[in-house]
Amino acid sequence: MTLKEITAKVLGMDANKINGKTSRESTSEWDSFNHLLLVSEIEKEFDIKLKMDEVNTIKTFADLEKILRTHGK
Structure with missing residues (x-):
């Protein structure tokens, strides 16, 4: 699975609606439980x-992408 697919699955969102600006503040589904x-x-x-x-x-989703890059993924 891609990062976007994982995020969409966990948050119950359409992957096409997830971008670098998708954030915990702007996405009600991204609560503390779903964050973990x-x-x-x-x-x-x-x-x-x-x-x-x-x-x-x-x-934000961009933060997730950045962290994966720092881990060489």
């Missing part, structure tokens, strides 16, 4: 372990 679920699914799919400070900095 999203992190868990990303860790499993991409075989990485995010640090708590990384998890706490995620505010």
Whole structure:
């Protein structure tokens, strides 16, 4: 699965509506529970372990993309 597909699945959204500006503030489905679920699914799919400070900095889909790049994914 791609990052966008995982995000869409966890948030129950259409993947075509997700872009770099999709954020926790503008997306009611992106609550604290789904935030942790999203992190868990990303860790499993991409075989990485995010640090708590990384998890706490995620505010937008673009942040997720940036973190994956820092992990070489």
